[in-house]
Amino acid sequence: MAEIVLDKVSKQYPDGAVAVRDVDIQIADGEFIILVGPSGCGKSTTLNMIAGLEDITSGELRIGGERVNERAPKDRDIAMVFQSYALYPHMTVKENMAFPLRLAKVDNATVEKKVKEAAEILDLTQHLDRKPSNLSGGQRQRVAMGRAIVRNPKAFLMDEPLSNLDAKLRVQMRTSVSRLQKQLGTTTVYVTHDQTEAMTLGDRVVVMRGGAVQQIGAPQYLYDHPANLFVAGFIGSPAMNFVPAGLENGTLRSPLGDIPLTARVRSMLEAADAPREVIVGLRPEHFEDARLVDEAVRDSGVTFTSQVDVLESMGSDKFAYFTLSGEQATSEELAELAADAGSADVPGSGVALVTRLSAASSATQGEQAEIWFDADKVQLFDPATGRNLTYAGE
């Protein structure tokens, strides 16, 4: 167990392409940290550099206080779980799990004991003599975990370990990974492109884009206080709504109507030297059916009326989708997020809006609905730089 420090770590390929740029991350001993981002953001490269499978072009990597840039993977004492599991097909489950111990020349009795312990933790005891080809996806995944935990490494590295499982099993394995990590207390770096995994698993989340770190923080903090448009759009499902707006005399003119600036927002905008054109970000849960909002509270927000395109009732809530007239918010970050989600090609004119209403809402598909939102919850972004103008962070 050890802390892992990435100090201005960069990776440049011989052809000049920069995969990772000046990444600074300090991972505390026993911490569960998630690297998340769309494909090609450099998260896997970063993980491979920690593992030693890829060379570090510049910067320093320290594990337990020692510089390990030049050390071979085997001398770093860290274990890795691969997306494909990478089990040795010619070995039984037992041999697979014993392999790292055999290489370390551990005596037979200890190997037996450790494999048995790991198998018990992972519920693999009855499968020990089977070959990987006879196991289900979930079992293979557990064997891969077992191979990592048998030798009590300083850290675990996991490269999208759950992405090959079907949806139900993935949720189940997610909780067991989390429980296992807490139980063992081993420093863990986990790579995923799934923001749900990032939100639910990690102590802290590192959001990456184009080889650079966008923001590091606890999942809830990233959700509530995204540093920029990219983090705001990436974290959260359904994603945050983005609406273009113009700042005029202390009011935001937007397709949602005129939004008055609260004192908190106003002071932040002044401090941030905001441009006249901004992007308004609003989480779906900050909307509510206007009829269910107390008169007293109602005045602190904005109400608008629009036709419900689609209404999805989840039982506990209702998701209402609207299309407002006006231009869509445009920025480099939003285009990249749309491309990653595969929705870049979906045609649509006007501003798409997702709202999460209480189950008690009487909104009906195809009918007009009156929707209210809290004006103090708005986040404002600079369309040119993507910076969150209302960011109160460090």
Place this chain on the structure above:
Amino acid sequence: MAGIGGAETTGRKVRWSLLNAVVVVYALFPVLWIVSLSFKSKATLADGNFIPREWTLENYRAIFSTTEFVRALVNSIGIALIATAVAVVFGTMAAYAIARLDFPGKRVLVGVSLLIAMFPQISLVSPLFEIERSLGLFDTWPGLILPYITFALPLAIYTLSAFFREIPWELEKAAKMDGATPGQAFRRVIAPLAAPGVFTTAILVFIFCWNDFLFAISLTSTEASRTVPVALSFFTGSSQFEDPTGSVAAAAVVITIPIILFVLFFQRRIVAGLTSGAVKG
């Protein structure tokens, strides 16, 4: 599949079986004829009967009583086994490098080895003869083993690199993370998985060496290194009027046996789909 399509499937099955039977008979008939000849006595040798009227082991007894044939058999087995072993070991290493690494000159290396495989062997016989004579390799085991390796290596490299490419690279990364040195990763993870490929290659190379006639007749002159195919061509009867057909047939049958054994022995290890289950699958 059974039961689907009923009559049509049966018809197809019959047609295919018939076609298969024709091909098998066409291929095996000469072999069976040689076997038949080898069991015939001198008197009935040319009677044209497929099944010998008089069975005899005389021909076999005759060839094994001469040192000429026994010695040639030892030469053949020794030379083919050594050449196969060397070609497979070097071929494995070269193929691994070609499949896994990006090194300068890789394309040239692959191209040159392909060129060697395509080179007409006959055009090399005279130079090789001169070179081996001046180096003292003429009519020795190494004198045959070396050219065999030269021509078997491209074959080995080609077959093996195809097998190595099939092995997921992540297995090697996993082995490294598990604490293996590159050597250990190769020996304990990659090599066992490439085993079917190695055995296939071994069979192909062995057959190539075993069957060679051209180099064997050009680069040998005595029993010291003469292999069976060559020895066969030197067979004569006990007098110049005697027909050696019976002995030749018997020897031909004998030299087929090691090939059959070799293939049967290694075939069991060529288990397809050995790598299934390594990655998600």
